[in-house]
Amino acid sequence: xxxxxxxxxxxxxxxxRGRKVDGWKFRRQQPIGPYFVDFYCPAAKLIVEIDGPAHQxxxxxxxxLRRQAWLETEGHRMLRISVSQISRDLNEVIETIYVVxxxxxxxxxxxxxxxxxxxxxxxxxAKS
Numbered sequence: 001x002x003x004x005x006x007x008x009x010x011x012x013x014x015x016x017r018g019r020k021v022d023g024w025k026f027r028r029q030q031p032i033g034p035y036f037v038d039f040y041c042p043a044a045k046l047i048v049e050i051d052g053p054a055h056q057x058x059x060x061x062x063x064x065l066r067r068q069a070w071l072e073t074e075g076h077r078m079l080r081i082s083v084s085q086i087s088r089d090l091n092e093v094i095e096t097i098y099v100v101x102x103x104x105x106x107x108x109x110x111x112x113x114x115x116x117x118x119x120x121x122x123x124x125x126a127k128s
Contacts, residue, residue: 008083009038009050015094016048024101033074035067044104045076048097052083077104 005013005028016026016039030040032047039048051064068078079100086093 006052008052008086011090012048012050012081012086012093013039015090016097021094021098021101032071032076035071037071041101044101046097046100046104047071047076047078049078049080050083050086051080 009028013028015021017028019025024041024043026048027040027042028038030037030042032040037047038050040046041048049064068080071078077100079097081093081096
């Protein structure tokens with residue numbers, strides 16, 4: 001597990017955290033079995049992996065494929081997104097994640113999470 005995120009991961013995390021994608025909760029650096037995944041939505045069993053330069057090379061690619069096969073065997077769906085996709089159009093990447101969440105919902109693999117709670121108001125604000 002890494003304790004810090006690179007710039008691309010920070011960018012996408014800023015858009016996933018706090019249930020910003022239609023109320024879906026994501027976790028970062030989530031352990032699943034013997035692996036850690038970049039981002040995980042437990043309700044949808046959706047893994048979002050960011051593929052950058054570290055994922056290039058035959059040995060790394062073979063490891064990634066074995067890892068993905070194991071995670072999918074456990075019932076998870078993996079969405080791989082390249083650093084270049086995020087740099088090119090972050091909004092399109094978030095839209096793609098949202099579409100996959102809707103596909104997972106249609107498959108019925110999970111229960112729909114509650115939408116985010118409205119911001120709390122103080123009793124004083126309600127009296128005004």
